Amino acid sequence: MQTPPDTPVPSWAVGDITVHRIDETLLPPATGPWLLPDATPQVVAGQDWLHPHFAGDDGILRIDSHSFAFVVDGLRVLVDTGIGNGKERANPAWHNLRTDYPERLTAAGFPPGSVDLVILTHLHADHVGWNTRKEDGAWVPTFPGARYLTARAEREFWAAYDMEEARRQMFRDSMIPVEQADLLDLVDVPAEGARITPGLRLVPTPGHTPGHVAVELSSQGATALITGDCIHHPVQLAHPAIGACVDIDPQQSEATRGALLASLAGTDTLLLGTHFAPPTAGRVVAHGGAYRLRPVPAA
């Protein structure tokens, strides 16, 4: 994962849209047991297809941080902004990173100044980090020419939430500067989803957080879905009941995942996992009473 920024950018074709993966970092081995405690080595060992890409022989889950970038209807779009550099975080895997993320974005053809739209699937620290960067000691928007967009239900949930200090810090350094620059738009996302522009739709996928959205792309009869955190790891295709320790509403999260997977199974929709290690993308197929991912490697 820690490849130099001049290596080819992984990408997938969705009709005439090219979706690029913008790598930030591979998360440390301790991430899996913390995030998905029910995905034990025994559970993982029961799914051959997870190896070697999505899990090591030791049963340790591989979990990445990356964004997706694409052009749709003339708009240059980035979905989620990772952990960010130099952020003060309680989680040591997220604390004070120094990655080449902006260089990778530029290498993919998306220099930060060129981005038109930043979609935030939800407001967790590993999805909003590159909203801002430090300039002369202050956090300023990384994408000053972009509208940033998240679900109204998501922003309002956190506005009413009794935040611990670490979360307040995240809002201070990664959300408030965007709001103060008047770059944040809140979107009402009804049950049937919200169309942003032709070929781009937000799909309500609550549970992990109340206003969580997945992002659907469509072009020329082809469809792709960017998961955000309604699915963290492919093991959850085989075991949709396995939730994340940080799900706000675990029952809702499980119900959302079950319904989403049922709707995707056997279709041509390309599932693009926001935390899935390479090959990152695939199709959902029936498997052993649940599902598995049939990987679609990047071009």
Ligand SMILES: [Zn+2]
């Ligand atoms: Zn996440």
